[in-house]
Amino acid sequence: MDIRVDGRVALVTGGSRGIGEAIATEFLASGAAGVVVTGRKQAGLEEASERIGGGERLVTVAGGADDPGHVAAAVQETISRFGSCDILVNNAATNPVAGNISDIDLGAVDKTWAVNQRGPLVFAREVWSRWMREHGGSIVNVASVGGLVPGPLLGAYNVSKAALIFLTRQLAFEMAPKVRVNAVAPGIVKTRFSRLLWEMNEDAAADLHPLHRLGEVEDVAAAVLYLASDAASWITGVTVPVDGGVTGARPGIG
Numbered sequence: 001m002d003i004r005v006d007g008r009v010a011l012v013t014g015g016s017r018g019i020g021e022a023i024a025t026e027f028l029a030s031g032a033a034g035v036v037v038t039g040r041k042q043a044g045l046e047e048a049s050e051r052i053g054g055g056e057r058l059v060t061v062a063g064g065a066d067d068p069g070h071v072a073a074a075v076q077e078t079i080s081r082f083g084s085c086d087i088l089v090n091n092a093a094t095n096p097v098a099g100n101i102s103d104i105d106l107g108a109v110d111k112t113w114a115v116n117q118r119g120p121l122v123f124a125r126e127v128w129s130r131w132m133r134e135h136g137g138s139i140v141n142v143a144s145v146g147g148l149v150p151g152p153l154l155g156a157y158n159v160s161k162a163a164l165i166f167l168t169r170q171l172a173f174e175m176a177p178k179v180r181v182n183a184v185a186p187g188i189v190k191t192r193f194s195r196l197l198w199e200m201n202e203d204a205a206a207d208l209h210p211l212h213r214l215g216e217v218e219d220v221a222a223a224v225l226y227l228a229s230d231a232a233s234w235i236t237g238v239t240v241p242v243d244g245g246v247t248g249a250r251p252g253i254g
Contacts, residue, residue, distance in 0.1 A: 101155025187243030
């Protein structure tokens with residue numbers, strides 16, 4: 001199946017590297033009329049823009065996903081530059097400290113939840129009020145398998161992703177039938193963000209997955225493209241694990 005988003009305009013948060021960059025690249029390769037990518041630092045966005053290409057179809061907006069002013073500016077830039085905002089991908093995330101949620105500094109918890117939970121909500125509300133309520137669209141949230149099953153080191157992050165998974169269902173309920181809202185839940189993907197989980201022993205990390213390999217950013221991007229496209233036109237409110245079988249094919253999990 002040749003999955004396309006011809007003529008659509010997408011806003012991808014947290015796209016200066018890793019999964020977000022791969023999603024932006026996938027949308028452009030699949031016919032998007034325009035893609036707006038956000039990230040915290042302008043320098044990182046400029047480097048990503050060079051790697052992605054896209055010419056005038058790619059625009060970057062710097063700012064934090066937990067800053068409502070940045071959210072409003074990013075959505076406004078998307079609509080002003082390309083005339084619509086048909087797809088929103090909430091990919092921006094943070095995890096400033098590793099540790100058990102019972103022990104880590106509450107300031108780090110607040111920051112994690114502000115970016116990973118509240119940020120996607122504010123972005124979704126903004127695109128809903130500015131464009132999708134009237135014109136329709138698709139929202140895809142990038143969650144995590146950590147939001148499906150508990151684990152060590154990433155307690156605050158995992159709880160934030162569990163909240164994002166339920167937010168996906170709630171928004172799908174509220175925004176239907178005009179807007180579809182879905183999520184992907186990646187397992188361990190080979191990115192700089194997740195290197196704590198795989199860099200010390202990549203083979204051992206891969207063996208945790210029934211498919212015996214780590215995820216690549218393209219694996220997640222392909223799933224996001226599908227959910228955002230008309231190929232998934234009768235799918236809303238679901239979270240698709242993109243995890244090499246961790247939550248579906250391992251005994252006792254899922």
